[in-house]
Amino acid sequence: MNTEFPDLPHAVWRSLSLLRHLNPDELAYLDEVAETRTYAKNEIIFTQSKRISGCYIVLSGIVKQFKTGGEGKEYIFRLAKAYEILGFRSVLSEEPACSTSTAIEDCTVCYIPKDCMHRLVKTNGDFALDLLQIACRELEESHSLITNIAQKSVKERLAELLLMLKNKFGVNEQQQLNIVLSREEVANVVGTATESIIRLLSEFRNDRYIDTGGKKIAILNEKALEKIAFLKG
Amino acid sequence: MNTEFPDLPHAVWRSLSLLRHLNPDELAYLDEVAETRTYAKNEIIFTQSKRISGCYIVLSGIVKQFKTGGEGKEYIFRLAKAYEILGFRSVLSEEPACSTSTAIEDCTVCYIPKDCMHRLVKTNGDFALDLLQIACRELEESHSLITNIAQKSVKERLAELLLMLKNKFGVNEQQQLNIVLSREEVANVVGTATESIIRLLSEFRNDRYIDTGGKKIAILNEKALEKIAFLKG
């Protein structure tokens, strides 16, 4: 399965921008302690409010990260693809994970034990800075997300999500998104009910903005979606 | 005005947990380049989408930090009090500020120039780690906030806000919150319309959960508010 990352040679490590500041010794150290792990679709990588023993860098596939609220409803705040890091917050703060992560398609991840992360952070200032940058970027995204949820309608948010998915995961020749989410998952990203998503997707399909063949969503009229997402109406 | 922090002696620096890992040389360096600034109520400290030349540690008073959305409506995502740091994200990423900060009461802040921050972060790993921790904590808070907004009703969020305000800013002998926000500001924290807040505050007042004398809000029945905020109903 994991032919792209057979045994995590330095070349691969280096290609991960997060690890670009590690020196040869540190990379060798990583080679020793890090492991490649594979998860099948729907498998859980780590669970909210349980302690985690390390963090994970996605190598292939897509992972959803979500919090489960009071009523058991999940809110997906992140869809992580290759080269993104998961769980470092909890690892650094030594607190239980504040979210659950599961594979939404088969995926490979690189597991880095807690001790290793601590050691690298302590001894390599540039690495710590890179992590700091990542945290800051996520923080900024998070704040934008809040403002969106607080101020935009479900329709606007859905349009924006579709554009974001195209932008982040790309589309195939038929303009179909390279990520497949159930209606419920879409609802849990947008923060609304499944039925509302279905109705709005139907509406977008009637308006020829998108097409929904099987599970795949094709983006047909990006301009129109932008208009909905970022202007008014 | 600023009698509490006359000339930022080392003792004060050290008392700020963020700065606890700086050595005497670094503290001396800070003394040289940092400045105490005062802002009157409603004065702007920095503005969304403008570059900022340094970051700010609140020494006294309260600062609100908000993003302005499409329609000009503001969303307040943070109320910062003494010892909290503002703007370090933008300073580290060298990007324009992604939010505006204004004083909601007269306040004093310590201004730390960008170069100084960069230097400290680069040369002092523990300091970088502390910042990383702060970023991670904010990130976690931010994620919780999103889940809240996405899943809770306005009433639940208002109850939770009132409890948070009591917890963070405290109350006087008459149980009145030590922070005064306009109804509009409350609405902009909760992410709703001003009128909705007014109606719900009236409801809470009728139910004897709070009292609203003048601008001050008194918390009378914390248990009841907790029930609303965290259970259902």
Next chain:
DNA sequence: CGGTACGTTGAGTCATATCAACCATAGTGG
């Protein structure tokens, strides 16, 4: 061939936004 999960549609309800009018308060200038 049933079964289970997912998708779709409709009807009814409710929370919240919006619009509009009005009141309270405080600061301002004559």
Next chain:
DNA sequence: CCACTATGGTTGATATGACTCAACGTACCG
């Protein structure tokens, strides 16, 4: 000292977006 105005607070009426509940269709899977 008093109108005058601006600002924020309050209330009511109305509209509507979005949720819920319920039924039913569809597709994949053993």
